[in-house]
Amino acid sequence: MGTISVSNLGKAYKQYPTRWSRLLEWLDFRKQPKHNLKWVLQDINFNVQPGESVGIMGVNGSGKSTLLKMITGTTQPTSGSVHITGRVAALLELGMGFHPDFTGRQNVIMSAQLMGIGAEEILDLLPEIESFAEIGDYLDQPVRIYSSGMQVRLAFSVATALRPDILIVDEALSVGDAYFQAKCFQKIAQFKEAGTTLLLVSHSAGDVVKHCDRALLIKDGRIAIDSSSRIVSNMYLDLLFGGKKVDSSNLNALSKEEKILADSREDVFHTRVGYRKEEHRWGAGGASIIDFHIRSGGQDYPSKIEDNDTVDFYYKVHFQQDFSSVVPGILVKTLEGIFLYGTNSFIASKSSDLISVKAGDSKIFKFSMPMKLNEGHYLVSFGISSGDSAEDLTPLDRRYDSVIIYIARKLQFWGLMDLGADFHCNDSIQVPEIR
Amino acid sequence: MYLIRSLWAYRGFILGSVKREFQNKYQNSMLGALWNVLNPLAMIVVYTVIFTEVMKAKLEGVENSFGYSIYLCAGLLTWGLFAEITTRSQNIFLDNANLLKKISFPRLCLPVMVILNALLNFAIVFGLFTIFLVVSGSFPGWAYLAVLPLLTLIIIFAVGLGMILGVLNVFFRDVGQFFGIFITFWFWLTPIVYPITILPKSGQDLMMYNPLAPILGATQNVLVQGLWPNWMDLIYSAVLGLTLCVFGWRLFKKRSGEMVDEL
Numbered sequence: 057m058g059t060i061s062v063s064n065l066g067k068a069y070k071q072y073p074t075r076w077s078r079l080l081e082w083l084d085f086r087k088q089p090k091h092n093l094k095w096v097l098q099d100i101n102f103n104v105q106p107g108e109s110v111g112i113m114g115v116n117g118s119g120k121s122t123l124l125k126m127i128t129g130t131t132q133p134t135s136g137s138v139h140i141t142g143r144v145a146a147l148l149e150l151g152m153g154f155h156p157d158f159t160g161r162q163n164v165i166m167s168a169q170l171m172g173i174g175a176e177e178i179l180d181l182l183p184e185i186e187s188f189a190e191i192g193d194y195l196d197q198p199v200r201i202y203s204s205g206m207q208v209r210l211a212f213s214v215a216t217a218l219r220p221d222i223l224i225v226d227e228a229l230s231v232g233d234a235y236f237q238a239k240c241f242q243k244i245a246q247f248k249e250a251g252t253t254l255l256l257v258s259h260s261a262g263d264v265v266k267h268c269d270r271a272l273l274i275k276d277g278r279i280a281i282d283s284s285s286r287i288v289s290n291m292y293l294d295l296l297f298g299g300k301k302v303d304s305s306n307l308n309a310l311s312k313e314e315k316i317l318a319d320s321r322e323d324v325f326h327t328r329v330g331y332r333k334e335e336h337r338w339g340a341g342g343a344s345i346i347d348f349h350i351r352s353g354g355q356d357y358p359s360k361i362e363d364n365d366t367v368d369f370y371y372k373v374h375f376q377q378d379f380s381s382v383v384p385g386i387l388v389k390t391l392e393g394i395f396l397y398g399t400n401s402f403i404a405s406k407s408s409d410l411i412s413v414k415a416g417d418s419k420i421f422k423f424s425m426p427m428k429l430n431e432g433h434y435l436v437s438f439g440i441s442s443g444d445s446a447e448d449l450t451p452l453d454r455r456y457d458s459v460i461i462y463i464a465r466k467l468q469f470w471g472l473m474d475l476g477a478d479f480h481c482n483d484s485i486q487v488p489e490i491r
Numbered sequence: 492m493y494l495i496r497s498l499w500a501y502r503g504f505i506l507g508s509v510k511r512e513f514q515n516k517y518q519n520s521m522l523g524a525l526w527n528v529l530n531p532l533a534m535i536v537v538y539t540v541i542f543t544e545v546m547k548a549k550l551e552g553v554e555n556s557f558g559y560s561i562y563l564c565a566g567l568l569t570w571g572l573f574a575e576i577t578t579r580s581q582n583i584f585l586d587n588a589n590l591l592k593k594i595s596f597p598r599l600c601l602p603v604m605v606i607l608n609a610l611l612n613f614a615i616v617f618g619l620f621t622i623f624l625v626v627s628g629s630f631p632g633w634a635y636l637a638v639l640p641l642l643t644l645i646i647i648f649a650v651g652l653g654m655i656l657g658v659l660n661v662f663f664r665d666v667g668q669f670f671g672i673f674i675t676f677w678f679w680l681t682p683i684v685y686p687i688t689i690l691p692k693s694g695q696d697l698m699m700y701n702p703l704a705p706i707l708g709a710t711q712n713v714l715v716q717g718l719w720p721n722w723m724d725l726i727y728s729a730v731l732g733l734t735l736c737v738f739g740w741r742l743f744k745k746r747s748g749e750m751v752d753e754l
Contacts, residue, residue: 069752078662129595132748146594153590162511169504170594 057142058106058221058253060127064136065100067122068093093134096122097277100136106221109254111264111271111285113292118274120257124148124226127255142221142253145171147211147229156200160191160210163199167214181217188239189213208232212240219247224255241267261289262431293359293462321374321418322346325455329357332435335458342377343440343452346418348459352427360464361427364474367461369423371438373453381410381444382452384421387437388429389457396429396472400441400449410444428474431465497597505600509607524615531564531571531616538563538684557627558715564620565714566683566707568613569642573649573703574674575609580653581660581667588754598747602654606646624714631717641710641720644729648702651735658742661750681707702728 070091072078081090097119104110114120125131127138128146153170154163164185168178186195189209194202202210208231216223223244229237244267248254258264264271264285271288273280275295281288323346325331330350349370352361361367369386385400401411404423413419427434435457441449498505517523539560583601584591591598624630659666681703687695698704706728709720 070749125592130592131751148593153593155590157515158511162515166504166507166511167594169501169507170590170596172500175503175507 058251059139059141060102060104060222060253060255061139062100062102062127062136063139065097065123065126065133065138066095066135067097067119067126067131068095068134070094095134095277097126097274099278102272102279102282104253104255106142106253107248107251108270109248109256109268111268111288112255112257112274113259113261113264113271113288114274115296119277120274121148121226123274124224124255124257128224140222143172143218144222144224145215145218145220146224146226147208147215148224148226154199154207154211157198159198160189160195160202164195164210164214167211168217171215171218173218177218185210185213185217188216188243190236204231205233205236209236212236216240216243216247219250219252221251222253222255223247226257227259230259261293264289290359296359325458328459330459330461332458332460336456337454337458338456339439339451339453341452342379342442343373343375343382343413345371345438345440345453345455346374347372348438350459350461358461360462362464363466364426364428366424366426369425369436369438370420372418372420373440375413375415375417375419377415378413379442379452380412381442382413382419383411383441383443383449384423385439385441386423387439387456388427389435389437390472391433391435393435394472396434397425399423400439402445427461427463428476429463430470430472430474431463431468433460433462435460494597494599498599498603501597501600504596505604505607508600508604509611512604512608513611527612527615528619531568535560535563535567538567542684557629561624561629562686562711562715563684564623565711566681568617568620569645569707569710570678570681570683570703571616572609572613572642573645574678575612576606576646576649577653577656577670578674579605579609580650581656581670583653583657584661584750584754585667591751591754598743598750602650602657605653606650610646631714634713634717634719637713637720638710641706641713641725644706644725644732645703647736648706648728648732651732651737651739654739654743655735658739658746658750661753662746677701677703682711683707699727702731 070078071094072081072091077090081088084090100123102110112120112123122131124146125148126133127140128144128148129138130148153167155166158166161182164182165178168181169175173181189195189206189212191202191206191209194206195210199207199210208229212229212232225244229240232240241263244254244256248267254267256264256268268285270283271285272282273288273291273295280295281291323344325345325347326333328348350357350367351370352358352367353365371384373382373384375382383400383402385398387398388396390396401421411419436459437454437456438458439451439454439456441451441454443449513524517526520526522529542563543559580602583605584598587601590596621630621635656666656670681701682690682698687698687704687708690698705724709725712718713720
C-alpha cells in the first residue's frame with residue numbers, strides 16, 4: 057500500500073492548426089491525423105516506496121502539475137502508465153473541485169463521497185474537519201463567498217480527514233496563511249510517521265528540504281535529476297537564478313569582476329543572472345547602469361547567499377554627460393516591497409569626497425554588506441544620481457527591483473532582520489544597579 | 492459490468508448530488524419547490540387560454556371540457572423531460588470541468604445525475620398531473636400503465652442524444668449553440684401544442700420522420716382518450732433511440748480521455 061510506479065510516462069496535447077481541423081480529422085475515414093502533438097512531459101520513470109516522501113520541483117510550466125494529474129488519474133497519459141496501490145488523497149491547485157453554490161458543509165460531504173468515504177463515516181469525520189479548517193460559520197455559507205485561503209483550509213481538511221496511503225499536495229498550501237501552513241505540515245508529518253507516502257510540489261526549496269527525503273527536478277518535460285532533496289533543491293535554485301561555481305583557480309584572481317565589467321560598453325545588465333525583467337527603470341538620463349555583478353562566499357552570482365555572508369554588489373555606470381558630482385546608491389527590499397535598507401556613497405563612505413565624471417566615462421561602484429536577513433528572496437535596486445549633498449540629488453538612472461537574490465539560513469528566526477540578539481541566563485547577567 | 496459496479500460504488504455521490512442540486516435550486520427562493528410546479532402550470536394556462544379561448548381550437552372526438560388541457564399537459568410534460576435531459580446533458584461535462592480536472596471518478600456519474608434529476612422534477616409535476624386527472628374524473632384507466640414504456644422510450648432517446656451532444660460540445664462548442672436553436676424548432680414541429688390533425692395531409696406524412704412525434708402522440712392518446720398505443724408505430728423511434736445510445740456510448744468511450752484536455 058502506498059507505492060507509486062511511473063513508467064515511460066508522457067503527455068502530449070493535440071494542437072490543431074485551425075478550428076475546423078479537428079472536425080475534418082474526426083470525419084476523415086482514412087484516419088489521417090491533422091494535429092501536431094505538443095509534448096509537455098516525456099520519458100518519466102520513477103518509483104516511490106511506501107512511506108517515502110518525494111518533492112517535485114521545477115519552474116512554472118515545466119509539467120509538474122500535469123504529472124500529478126496523471127498520477128491522480130484526472131488526466132489520461134498519452135504514453136506509458138502509472139500504477140498506484142492504496143488510497144490517494146490529492147489537493148490539486150485550488151480547492152477540491154468545490155461547487156460554488158453549495159455550502160462548505162455540502163461540499164465537504166460531496167468531496168468525501170468522491171473519495172469513496174461512506175455516508176456514516178463522513179458524519180463521524182465532520183466535527184474533526186470542521187475544527188481543523190477553523191473557518192467558523194462560513195462552513196454553512198456557499199463556497200462562492202469563500203476566500204481562496206478558506207477554500208484551501210477546507211480542501212486540506214477534507215483531503216486529510218482520513219489518513220490516505222498516498223497524499224499528493226500541489227502548491228495548494230502556499231495560499232494558506234503561515235499559521236495554517238504550519239498546521240498542515242504538522243499533520244503531514246504525522247501521516248508520514250504513520251506510513252503515508254507523500255508527493256509534494258512546491259516552489260519553496262525550504263519546504264521540500266524540510267519535508268522530503270528525495271526530490272525530482274523536472275525540466276523541459278523530463279526528469280532532470282532524481283536525488284536527495286537537498287541536492288535537488290540546490291539544482292532548482294541554480295536553474296532559477298543560474299548560479300555558477302567559480303573555478304578555484306580563479307578564486308584568487310582579484311577584481312575579476314572588474315575585468316568582466318570593464319570589458320564591455322554596452323548595456324548587458326539584462327543578460328546577467330538574477331535580472332528581473334519586471335524592473336522599474338527611471339531617471340533623468342545622462343548616465344546608464346549597464347552591468348552588475350554579485351559575489352559572495354567565493355561564488356559569482358550565487359544561487360543562494362548563506363546566513364550573514366558579506367555580499368559584494370558591483371555595478372557599472374556609463375556616463376553620457378559631465379557631472380561634477382555623482383552619487384551611486386543601492387536599495388534592498390522584500391518581495392512585498394518593504395524597504396529594508398538603502399544607502400549611497402555619501403552615507404556608506406562617511407566622506408564628502410565628490411566623484412566627478414566626464415562624458416564617455418565608465419565607472420564601477422561596489423557596495424559590500426553582510427545580508428543579515430531571514431531566509432527568502434529579496435529585491436535589489438541600483439541607482440545613480442547627480443548632486444553634491446545627500447539631500448539634493450537628481451536621479452539619472454535608477455533600476456528599481458532589477459535583481460533578485462536568495463538568502464538561505466540554517467536557523468531561521470522570526471521577522472525580516474537579524475538584529476543579532478545575545479542571550480544569557482540569570483547567573484551570568486550583570487544586573488545594572490539601580491540608583 | 493465493471494461500469495455498473497463503479498457507478499454503484501459512487502451511488503452515495505450520485506444520490507447526494509441529486510439531492511443537493513434539488514435543494515439548492517430552491518434554497519434561496521421563498522416559495523421553494525413550488526416553482527417546480529408553477530413554471531409548467533403557467534405555461535399550460537397560457538397555452539390553454541390562447542388555443543381554446545382565443546383561437547377556438549378543438550380536439551376532434553373529445554367531449555371532456557378539460558380535453559385540450561390534458562392533451563397539452565401530456566405533450567408538454569413529456570417534452571419537458573426530453574428537453575431537460577438533452578439540454579442538461581449537452582453541458583454536463585463543461586459545467587463540471589472544475590470537478591473533472593481535479594478529482595478522478597467515473598465520468599458516467601455525471602449523465603446519471605442528470606437523468607435522475609430530470610426524473611425527479613418530472614415525477615413531481617407528473618404526479619400532480621395524475622392527481623388532477625383523478626380529481627377531474629378524466630383518469631384514463633388501465634391504459635395509464637402504457638405511460639411507463641412510453642417514458643422509457645423518451646428517456647432512451649434523450650439519453651442517447653444527450654450523450655452525443657455532451658461529448659461533442661466539449662470539442663465543438665458550436666454544438667451547444669446549434670442545439671439550443673434546433674430544439675426550439677423541434678418543439679414547434681412536434682404536435683404538442685396543436686393536434687396533428689390540423690396539419691395538411693403532407694404535413695402529417697412528414698411528421699412520420701420526427702422520432703418524437705409517435706411517442707408523444709401515443710402518450711397524448713393514452714392520457715386524453717385512454718387508448719392503448721399501437722406499439723408498431725413506435726418501433727422506428729425505439730430503434731433510433733437505441734442507435735443513438737450505442738453511438739453515444741462509443742463516442743463517450745473513445746473521447747472521454749481526451750475530454751479533460753479540452754476543458
